[in-house]
Amino acid sequence: MVGGFLRDSIVSKAASDIDIVVPRDPFAEGRDLAASFGGHALPIGQDHGLARVILPASGGNCILDITGMRGGSLEADLALRDFTVDAMALALDVWSDEFPIESVIDPLGGLRDLEAGIVRMVSPKAFSDDPLRMLRAVSLAARLGFSLEAYTRAAIRQSAPSVTSVASERVRGVFCDILAADGAKSNLALLDELGLLCAIIPELEEAKGVRQPHEHYWDVFWHSLQAVEGAERVTRDAPPPFVPWGEEREEYFAQDSGDNLRRRTLLKLGCLLHDVAKPRTKTIDENGRTRFFGHHTMGAEMTLEIMRRLRFSAANTEAVCLMVQNHLRPGQMSQGEDLATPRAIHRFFRDVKGSTIDTLYLSFADYLAARGPDLVEADWRRHAGKVSHILAEGMRPEVNPALPPLVNGHDLMNIFRLPPGPRVGELLEQVREAEAAGEVSSPEEAIAWIERSLGDRAAQGLVAMSSPRRAEG
Secondary structure: OOHHHHHHHOHHHOOOEEEEEEOOOHHHHHHHHHHHHOOEEEOOOHHHOEEEEEEOOOOOOEEEEEEEOOOOOHHHHHOOOOEHHHOOEOOHHHOOOOOOHHHOEOOOOHHHHHHHOEEOEOOOOHHHHOOHHHHHHHHHHHHHOOEEOHHHHHHHHHHHHHHHHOOHHHHHHHHHHHHHOOOHHHHHHHHHHOOOHHHHOHHHHHHOOOOOOOOOOOOHHHHHHHHHHHHHHHHOOOOOOOOOOHHHHHHHHOOEEEOOEEHHHHHHHHHHHOOOOHHHHOEEOOOOOEEOOOHHHHHHHHHHHHHHHOOOOHHHHHHHHHHHHHOOHHHHOOOOOOOOOHHHHHHHHHHHHHHHHHHHHHHHHHHHHHHHHHOOHHHHHHHHHHHHHHHHHHOOOOOOOOOOOOOOHHHHHHHHOOOOOHHHHHHHHHHHHHHHOOOOOOHHHHHHHHHHHHHHHHHOOOOOOOOHHHHHO
């Protein structure tokens, strides 16, 4: 039994994630360990012979995944694993912070591949046994900065279509791990080279070779991947010049958004999908100019289908759809040298809800990806200044629609004897826009503003207290 050794050698070191192979029943071993050390044994993996035990440890919980030995020996068990660097073992009685390298049980050359920085499949059956391993190969290479061994790369290309047989939740998890890693553009390009990216998101295949207007350096597909890199640039420690919001930016994009994702990863996903509908909306006008009318709206619809197919949470699905639907707005809220008005900013924050900041940063990333090597600093400075203005103004209390209003619907109905109905909501929204524009700043000023507004509308024949429907017109 391994329990006696764990107290001194594992739990005290707060090892966060340990795989243990035992010759006896892993579930019995897990229950014994949990009982001995005050932890919890979780009944997961019953179908796969896996017991998970969470033990308290200094510095954080220790997670043990315990499996029964397969094949009758440790060597046979290791031969059933996925990659050589994952197919090494160490006896618990020699485990320590510093152990002799000779004590590593390595029948498949994992140490050699670890030294060489190579991810190599254990056997030709590795991917047929579990097609998700193809994604895990890319994820492991991305996380460690390794390359894929040539035969492993070829085997993935051959087996790539079978990834669609894997449960969507499992695919989503590893795909998002790949997207979360730094250098995601290169990781996505590798997925595409292997035939995996468009097996997971077939809509992206349509974007390949779709040319764009001269303002864009790349076609739609490569622009989308470049936008993912742009998201990394504008959210990292040292972004390009003129990107706002210092330390707050770091904290915001490090937030957990659910689905085991950070906001930064969700932004990268929004960047990957923001132009997904361009191939289906492409037209060429009489002057030969390429147009993509409505691609933001159709893109949101396609993104909804993609997110649901991959079983993302409802909240994250809405967030990415809002980014795609509204990614053009930051650049369209003003013309020339003008800045967006407070009213326009208020409407943007109202419509985009909790994804306003993400959408503004998508606009930064999108601009960088569009110009690419042809980026002109003066033009970038101008665009960044406009988007930064939207962010700064939108975060002011009087503009932010998430904050309590100066007056509410009950106030309006009581003071002006208005019946319940859409007109009350319309007036409240108009007051919020007036507040955003600096025209009112107190409940008293808001009431006076409404009184003037109702008087003006009545004079134009637009208000009738007894006819809410007429007032809507």
